[in-house]
Amino acid sequence: MKADPGSQTGRLSVPFAFIVMAAVAVNCAHAVVTEEDDDDDGTGGSSSSSGTGGGSGSCADQGLTDCGGQCVDTSTDSNHCGGCGQACAPDVACINGVCAGDCPPGTLECIPGQCIDTLFDPAHCGGCDQACLSEQSCISGICTCPGTLVECANACVDTTTSDDHCGQCNAPCTGQYESCTGGSCQLDCAGNGLTECSSVCVDTTSDNSNCGSCSHVCGSGTTCVSSICQSPTTCGATGVVNIGQTVPQTQTGSTNTSSNNVDPYTCGYTGGVEAAFTFTAPSAGSYTLDTQGSSFDTVLYVYDTPNCTEIACDDDTYGLQSEVILSLQAAQQVVIIVDGYDSFEYGSFVLNIN
Numbered sequence: 001m002k003a004d005p006g007s008q009t010g011r012l013s014v015p016f017a018f019i020v021m022a023a024v025a026v027n028c029a030h031a032v033v034t035e036e037d038d039d040d041d042g043t044g045g046s047s048s049s050s051g052t053g054g055g056s057g058s059c060a061d062q063g064l065t066d067c068g069g070q071c072v073d074t075s076t077d078s079n080h081c082g083g084c085g086q087a088c089a090p091d092v093a094c095i096n097g098v099c100a101g102d103c104p105p106g107t108l109e110c111i112p113g114q115c116i117d118t119l120f121d122p123a124h125c126g127g128c129d130q131a132c133l134s135e136q137s138c139i140s141g142i143c144t145c146p147g148t149l150v151e152c153a154n155a156c157v158d159t160t161t162s163d164d165h166c167g168q169c170n171a172p173c174t175g176q177y178e179s180c181t182g183g184s185c186q187l188d189c190a191g192n193g194l195t196e197c198s199s200v201c202v203d204t205t206s207d208n209s210n211c212g213s214c215s216h217v218c219g220s221g222t223t224c225v226s227s228i229c230q231s232p233t234t235c236g237a238t239g240v241v242n243i244g245q246t247v248p249q250t251q252t253g254s255t256n257t258s259s260n261n262v263d264p265y266t267c268g269y270t271g272g273v274e275a276a277f278t279f280t281a282p283s284a285g286s287y288t289l290d291t292q293g294s295s296f297d298t299v300l301y302v303y304d305t306p307n308c309t310e311i312a313c314d315d316d317t318y319g320l321q322s323e324v325i326l327s328l329q330a331a332q333q334v335v336i337i338v339d340g341y342d343s344f345e346y347g348s349f350v351l352n353i354n
């Protein structure tokens, strides 16, 4: 089709040329547009042009310095210490814009500008900020307690005598009357005012099985008092029953077959038959004795020992029954008499001790 109308080229050439030109124009337009897009992208992404202009402003705004397009803090940046490009030596810190001084071998700059010998500095022992206890020294980089003391629970202790760290840290002596001696927990009877008898701490002044010395047993009816086995003082009464130290306790019985050996001095009458007891106060304090529940008209009185002084006497606090209140010392022994008001009063009795 194109070769044939060769003579008609002139007529045909105009629209063809227009098409070509138009096509070129379109191509050119495309090319221009493409270049403009590239320019726009390049302008936006270029670090050299816009970075320089905008970076300076933003670094300064942040209080930083523009070093080669980077915002840096020249007071701490070891590559730009005090100014752009002023690099410190490897592993040397930049402090306040100055490269830290090189410390001699064997020392560390634990404090800016101070070279610390961590083998001997108790505040930096074996390394920066590894502080020793106040009583410790730093020896060869190790926090060391004085002498033979050992560090236990953040303290220097003597494990040969420490009851909490006996022999080693955190090994407390837990047994009764135990103390740490020579690094082992041992009975310490003497340290507690006692005597060791068969691996037990006892009070030989009052222990009936070890009275005065180990294994010295008090015989039946006797009591260890002041390290001596003593027969209870009866103050003239007979058939006296030793009721020990138990509080509270209640004694019951009958005086139907009893005899009359003692009578009260300060209350009641005379001639009644009685029951008698020895009692030892377990500790200092107030003790209340009464005969509530007895079947006859009682009189209740108490002798101190060993002098047999009547220290209390009562006839009728509770109807015909009696009550006395005693203030006794620890280990004080007394004789308690439950008597009849007169020779006509006897029978079953109750003695309460509180």
Ligand SMILES: [Ca+2]
Residues within 6 Å of the ligand: 260, 261, 262, 263, 264, 270, 271, 272, 273, 274, 339, 340
């Ligand atoms: Ca009597």
Ligand SMILES: [Ca+2]
Residues within 6 Å of the ligand: 297, 298, 299, 314, 315, 316, 319, 320, 321, 322, 341
């Ligand atoms: Ca009475």
